[in-house]
Amino acid sequence: MPQFRYAYNRQNDLVDVLELPQDLSGFDDQFTCIGCGTPLIAKTKGEKREKHFAHKANQRATCSEETYLHKLAKTTFVQVYSDCLDNNEAFCIKLTHQKICTKFSGPLGHPCHIGTVTKEHDLTRYYDGVRLEPRDGAFVPDVIIYDTHDEAKKVYIEIAVTHFLSDEKRGSESRIIEIPIESENDIDKIRSKRLTESDASFINFENRNAPVTDAECECAKHLYFCLFIYESGKSFLEYGTLGELEAKRKKVAGSVRYESLVRATGQEAPFLEQGHRFVDLIEEARARGFPVKNCFLCRYAGRNWSPRAADPVYCKITKRTCGSNEAVQCDKFRVEARQDTR
Ligand SMILES: [Zn+2]
Ligand SMILES: [Zn+2]
Known part of the structure; x- marks a missing residue:
């Protein structure tokens, strides 16, 4: 009863x-x-x-209790929202925004995720009209709030008692706030004039990236290795900040055929890490199908394990040390037959 x-x-x-x-x-x-x-x-x-x-x-x-809750929630929303408009009070939604620095997201493809920030937005500042169950094209939303000067700017309010949004509505480009209502207590969410992400779903609220200042940029501080493989076939590893690598990249862009970026771990001295990363990135380039020629891939090459050595390769054919780009002009270059376990 x-x-x-x-x-x-x-x-x-x-x-x-x-x-x-x-x-x-x-x-x-x-x-x-x-x-x-x-x-x-x-x-x-x-x-x-x-x-x-x-x-x-x-x-x-x-x-039917279901009918009651659905009508009650719609009516409450319209009443509370209208009161806010009449009395110059705020009706807020609280959204989480990703903080993504896009400073280096361009050619190097490296946006940095700094975290999230929560912001309150007063809906009445953007939408100064409210209507119950208006037909809007193919949809009959429960409630619509809109900009009275430009009705194309609008948000559908959908009350979900038992039925959640259809895929059709979800797939539309309209902004939708879907408020689940399970009992009369949930009406308090609407009466509080403030909806959080635990109270409701916010669909198609794009542009949610918060601006990031240069001071907050994390990516600019870190050091990276970038492998460039040139038109000539030669491979070089550069070391520096993303800003430095981006500048380098711009300078050589016309003659580079392959590039790959990896962040320095800083767990070993740069010149040591550089040696490992160079080999890793060369192998990665080959694994990705780039026809890289480098002695580190050659079955006839031994390592000259002196990290500072200008010639890190010992060639078993010529019996001398050389740089790894020697492979580019070497007709003995053969990729090592490896038991690939990766
Ligand atoms: Zn009744
Ligand atoms: Zn950044």
């Missing part, structure tokens, strides 16, 4: 039974059910049971 907290009064405004006085003698009003439209009795005196609206005995069976 549904007992409700809310009903319409004679003026069709919403009434919260908890806000009615205990003694209703001399209180001249009539209450109607939001769900089924039949008269309700306000029960405000009970000691044990909480205040509530009750149906008359013969109407109990025909009233």
Whole structure:
């Protein structure tokens, strides 16, 4: 038997039974059910049971709680939002914005994710109109809020009691705020004039990246290795900040055929790490299908393990040391037959 907290009064405004006085003698009003439209009795005196609206005995069976909650939520939204507009009060949504620095997201493809920031947005500043169940093209949203000077700027408000948004609506480009309502208590979310991401889903609220200042930029501080393989076939590893590598890249762009970036771990001295990373990135280039020729890939090459050596390769054919780019002009170059376990 549904007992409700809310009903319409004679003026069709919403009434919260908890806000009615205990003694209703001399209180001249009539209450109607939001769900089924039949008269309700306000029960405000009970000691044990909480205040509530009750149906008359013969109407109990025909009233659907689902219909009640859905209509109640829509009506509450329109009423609360209209009151905000009338009284210059804010109706806020609280959204999480990604902080992504795009300073180096260009050619080097390296945006840095700094974290998130939460911001409040007052909807009434953007949308100064509200309507219940307007037909809007193919959709009949529960509520629409819109800019009265440009109705193309709008947000659909959808109340989800049991049915969540259809894929069709979800797939549309409109901004939608979907508010799940499971019980009368959830109405408080709307009455609080503030919706968070745990209260509602915010669909198609794009442009959610927060601006990042240079001071917050994390990526500019870190050191990277970048492998460039040139038109000539030669491979070189550059070491520096993304800014330095970007500058280098611009200078050589016309003659570079392959590039790959990796962040320095800083766990070993740069010249040591440089040696390892160079070989890693050369192998990666080959694994990605780039026809790289480098002695580090050659079956006839041994390592000259002196990290500072200008000639890091010992060639078993010529029996001398050389730089790894020797492979570019060497007709003995053969890629090592490896037991690839990767
Ligand atoms: Zn009813
Ligand atoms: Zn950055």
